[in-house]
Amino acid sequence: MQRAIALVDCNNFYVSCERLFQPALEGKPVVILSNNDGCVVSRSQEVKKLGITMAAPWFKLKELARQHGIIALSSNYTLYADLSNRVMRVLAQFSPEQEIYSIDECFLDVTGINELTRYAQAMRQRVKQHVGIPVCVGIASSKTLAKLANHVAKKRSSGVCNFNALAEDELNHLLSRIEVGEVWGVGRRTHSRLQAMGITTALALKCAPGERIRAEFGITLARTVAELGGTACLSLDEHTTLRAQIICSRSFAIPVTQLADLEEAVISYTSRAAEKLRRQQSMACCVQVAIRTNPNQLKAPQYQPGLTLALAEPSDDTRALCHATLSGLRQIYRTGYAYQKAGIILSGIIACDNRPHSLFDDTEAQQKSATLMSTLDLINRRMGSGTIHLLGEGITKSWAMKRGNVSPRYTTELSDIALAHAAPNK
Structure with a gap:
């Protein structure tokens, strides 16, 4: 039986959280700023089309923002964390094996599920209905390929891409159109070195000799090459390990x-x-x-x-x-x-x-x-x-970080609960 791993990723997560309670932001260019309103940490699709990159300093973008009507919001991590927990609880209903990889994405083992594409659409619909956040789903036989499948899914109106349903030549065609820098685990320095070796696409990395990659880059990238070939080297980590710091x-x-x-x-x-x-x-x-x-x-x-x-x-x-x-x-x-x-x-x-216990413990x-x-x-x-x-x-906290345009904590603060108003009869 072919292994099937789904990578579910929330679309423009911080922006989507803000739009959930401010529908007027739909279709408008929106950015979320880091602590002290310093840099861009999340962008709507409209902003991405303008060429604004992640981590771009906000003070350098103010003229561009004025020209294009970009709306800048301060980060509201209390809201984002709560909505993330809600999304993950819904997705846990679709598989007993779930690895929460970050605040806005998780892996699910869906091996043995029939009609995976329809199953993925059911995930998207339930998360949208129960939480209100749009997600995309990528499915493949390894975690690395599932990441790339999700990358493709984001460019499709269906929001789903199932690599397991593709023939080998179809999959290779897709991988040939993905830059090697998009491959999970390929950092900036590795990307530059791979390009110097003529490895510029995900397909080229997949076809690269494993022994050469291991000799040049080590076992981690060699595993990535194996994963691109469909061999699962990375298991799902269901149990969160303790942070070292x-x-x-x-x-x-x-x-x-x-x-x-x-x-x-x-x-x-x-x-x-x-x-x-x-x-x-x-x-x-x-x-x-x-x-x-x-x-x-x-x-x-x-x-x-x-x-x-x-x-x-x-x-x-x-x-x-x-x-x-x-x-x-x-x-x-x-x-x-x-x-x-x-x-x-x-x-x-x-x-x-x-x-550790001692004789002097005050239990x-x-x-x-x-x-x-x-x-x-x-x-x-x-x-x-x-x-x-x-x-x-302290009470006033004059030193506290600047958050000039932060939204209310709609889901965790009683005083910030959103109000619904009935429209008057016409």
């Missing part, structure tokens, strides 16, 4: 000079990282805190310190982690500098079940901590992120 860092809306403002930012970032730590049921053994001035301000004094601290015991308690990061911040802070950015890293991450205190953190997370999930937080995060 959890990082939270942001640039400030304005330069920060006071320790109190830096403390608010570090507490805020540590709290967000601690939530992610608990979400994967893990603990951290070390914390790192770093601050830096603006390296582009060449005439201003420069200072970019960082400090790593080991915790007395592994912890997922926001209070303990903040105590450690604040201790590090106070050691590295110096007056006389205008700080542009701060960040924290949680490392030495272990599963909660693997927490009662550990249980109280677990109960408190669980309650904190539950309330924030139900009532909206940040409903309950440490007072040390």
Whole structure:
């Protein structure tokens, strides 16, 4: 039986999330901007046709935006994460084996399903009906080919491409029209080296001698070549592995000079990282805190310190982690500098079940901590992120990143729920 892997990808995901609650944006050129409204992180199809690339600095596009009426929105990651979870829950109904690859795409093992093209259309229809987000589906015998099938699907009105239904010559014809840089796992440097070798298309890479590719690039690209040939080398990862590190860092809306403002930012970032730590049921053994001035301000004094601290015991308690990061911040802070950015890293991450025990463990205190953190997370999930937080995060947060045109948190904040108005009778 031929293996069948489906790659389901949301179309222009961040833009689609915004259009779901703002239908007036349909058909209009829309971009979503990164933190502090710096760079383009998502583009509507209309914007892509104008030649605007990902990561393009927004300040360089303002004249073009004025000419073409481009609408720029600040990123709303709370909304995007919630809609992503809803999409993934719907797609999980179509296969017991699902690998969530990123916020807007996942792999499904659909081996043994009859009429795969119709099955893929059913996926698209259900996600659109239940969540409102458009998706495309690519199906093939390997994950690498499924990625390319999805690439083709995005160019089709049906939104589906099933490589398993194609004859070998038909598949090769499609691969010959796909640039090698579109192949999953081929980065910028590898792309340049492959082009220098005369390998410019996905078909050329598929037909390249495996031994030569392995000798020149290593086993990873050799597996990619095998996958392009239909041999499945990459299995679906159903279980999310623990992150080796959890990082939270942001640039400030304005330069920060006071320790109190830096403390608010570090507490805020540590709290967000601690939530992610608990979400994967893990603990951290070390914390790192770093601050830096603006390296582009060449005439201003420069200072970019960082400090790593080991915790007395592994912890997922926001209070303990903040105590450690604040201790590090106070050691590295110096007056006389205008700080542009701060960040924290949680490392030495272990599963909660693997927490080491000692004769001096205070099990009662550990249980109280677990109960408190669980309650904190539950309330924030139900009532909206940040409903309950440490007072040390501050109230006004003048340092917080700039989000000049952010949409409401329609699905996670009670006060932001969209209102429906009945049209008056004519």
